Amino acid sequence: MSGRPVFLFNSDAARGAVFREAFARHLPEVAFADDMETADPDAVRYLMTWTVPGRLDRFRRLEVVFSIGAGVDQFDTTALPPGVAVVRMVEDGIARMMQEYVALAVLALHRDWPAYAEQQGREVWRARPPRQAGERRVGFLGLGVLAQAAMERLAPFGFPLAGWSRSPRALAGVDCFHGADQLPAFLARTDILVCLLPLTNETRGFLDAALFGRLPQGAALVHVGRGPQLDAHALLSSLDAGHLSAAVLDVTDPEPLPPGHPLWRHPKVVITPHVASVTQPGTAVRAVIDNIRRHRSGQPMIGLVDRARGY
Numbered sequence: 001m002s003g004r005p006v007f008l009f010n011s012d013a014a015r016g017a018v019f020r021e022a023f024a025r026h027l028p029e030v031a032f033a034d035d036m037e038t039a040d041p042d043a044v045r046y047l048m049t050w051t052v053p054g055r056l057d058r059f060r061r062l063e064v065v066f067s068i069g070a071g072v073d074q075f076d077t078t079a080l081p082p083g084v085a086v087v088r089m090v091e092d093g094i095a096r097m098m099q100e101y102v103a104l105a106v107l108a109l110h111r112d113w114p115a116y117a118e119q120q121g122r123e124v125w126r127a128r129p130p131r132q133a134g135e136r137r138v139g140f141l142g143l144g145v146l147a148q149a150a151m152e153r154l155a156p157f158g159f160p161l162a163g164w165s166r167s168p169r170a171l172a173g174v175d176c177f178h179g180a181d182q183l184p185a186f187l188a189r190t191d192i193l194v195c196l197l198p199l200t201n202e203t204r205g206f207l208d209a210a211l212f213g214r215l216p217q218g219a220a221l222v223h224v225g226r227g228p229q230l231d232a233h234a235l236l237s238s239l240d241a242g243h244l245s246a247a248v249l250d251v252t253d254p255e256p257l258p259p260g261h262p263l264w265r266h267p268k269v270v271i272t273p274h275v276a277s278v279t280q281p282g283t284a285v286r287a288v289i290d291n292i293r294r295h296r297s298g299q300p301m302i303g304l305v306d307r308a309r310g311y
């Protein structure tokens with residue numbers, strides 16, 4: 001046991017059991033530990049956690065912090081020594097679940113599901129004018145791992161797809177926009193807007209009245225990024241004014257959404273409790289082991305976060 005670097009797992013026991021077994025089988029040269037108090041602090045090189053735990057400075061030889069999720073906004077990176085690498089979760093399970101959720105939400109909005117649910121409440125039998133997928137333009141804020149995975153599922157339906165990112169991207173079958181200058185043109189061509197941006201100083205409060213005003217009349221929102229990116233009052237005003245037609249929100253600010261919040265009972269809003277996508281231990285452990293192998297052989301890790309950029 002002695003001499004081996006330690007991977008310290010700071011999460012629930014059920015996921016820990018999957019990680020322990022996989023480390024023993026596939027990466028025996030790295031010791032697995034799941035007790036923050038008893039792990040040998042001088043041997044801990046890798047830490048997997050959702051938030052930065054207290055007394056981190058006792059792990060003097062820590063090299064990599066792995067986020068349990070795809071987002072890293074929950075980390076206070078100022079509490080991490082500058083030399084420690086931060087890696088977000090990039091794994092097949094999380095991508096598959098996001099594909100399902102975004103496909104479900106986009107199809108529901110495309111086929112007027114929230115409006116039919118509202119009609120059902122009033123016992124109204126009335127068809128709404130149908131629109132073909134080829135006429136429903138879907139646009140993604142963020143063109144990263146999860147947005148690209150979701151677009152792959154949506155493409156066969158025939159929706160015209162576009163995305164907006166910080167830096168220029170080129171993706172087959174997707175109209176790519178980038179930067180502040182190209183945001184208005186991207187929004188003007190988007191009927192269903194899917195937010196898959198990371199939460200950073202630049203994206204906090206990004207979904208605001210001005211942004212909604214640039215979307216076409218009747219556009220709808222799917223928000224699967226982070227709650228603080230959305231100005232909930234601006235959304236409610238835009239829905240009540242009839243400019244936006246509906247919203248599917250998987251993330252809110254705060255979480256849980258407090259009882260009595262006007263979003264809860266709004267007839268044009270569908271809310272799920274931050275369940276769009278969840279890290280799957282069986283596939284996540286493979287991604288982490290692969291990254292530790294990469295790190296130990298000097299190759300770049302998948303999902304390495306640019307700490308200055310915040311994602």
Ligand code: NDP
Nearest residue numbers: 070071142143144145146165166167198202224225276277
């Ligand atoms: P990535 O890091 O792969 O992609 C992020 C994308 O956002 C990139 O295309 C990036 O641009 C773009 N971006 C970042 N900042 C800006 C900006 N200021 N202006 C324009 N574009 C910007 O992230 P993932 O796809 O893996 O995940 C995205 C987010 O999804 C996570 O951070 C998390 O918050 C959320 N998430 C939500 C879940 C849920 O259950 N609701 C589950 C998992 C994740 P560029 O390409 O130029 O770098």
Ligand code: OXD
Nearest residue numbers: 068069070071277278
């Ligand atoms: C994540 C999440 O970031 O679950 O993985 O939101």
